[in-house]
Amino acid sequence: MSKMIEVVGKRIRNYRIQLGLSQEKLAELSGCHPTYIGQIERGEKNATLQSIEKMAAALGVPLSRLFEKLDETEDMSDNIPLACYELILTKSRSEQAQLYRLLLELDKYKNS
Numbered sequence: 701m702s703k704m705i706e707v708v709g710k711r712i713r714n715y716r717i718q719l720g721l722s723q724e725k726l727a728e729l730s731g732c733h734p735t736y737i738g739q740i741e742r743g744e745k746n747a748t749l750q751s752i753e754k755m756a757a758a759l760g761v762p763l764s765r766l767f768e769k770l771d772e773t774e775d776m777s778d779n780i781p782l783a784c785y786e787l788i789l790t791k792s793r794s795e796q797a798q799l800y801r802l803l804l805e806l807d808k809y810k811n812s
Contacts (some may be wrong), residue, residue, distance in 0.1 A: 704770050706743030707786070708752065711766050713741040714790045729758035765782045 716726050724743070727734040732751050739745035740755075756763045769782060788796055 705746055707770060708747070708766050709741045709743045710786075711789060712737075712752075712759070715761050716741075717790075718792050719759060726755065726758055730754040738805075738812055 702784050711807060715809055716723070721729075723737045724734045726732075730737075730751070736745065736747075736751070737755070740747045753763055756766055769785065779790070788799060791799065
């Protein structure tokens, strides 16, 4: 499967985990089968836009957020800001805030 399919699947998994949902609960909320959700999260299935839309709605995430910066994901090894973005997406909201504060402190220290 393409890198794009893998990235969207990882993002769905990250948002699901952030909300503390099991694949079964996401399946129930979205009307998709739990096996299908697992396959999408692992990048094994090419999901329909309709099913991704249902999952995004169940997760309370704008559909556009699942597709942000996808055109830049082909070679993340050279794109450190994008790699950071993908890493931060895997963290909870409070962890994201802590990472942001840490980056601000590092930036202040660098500039002093």
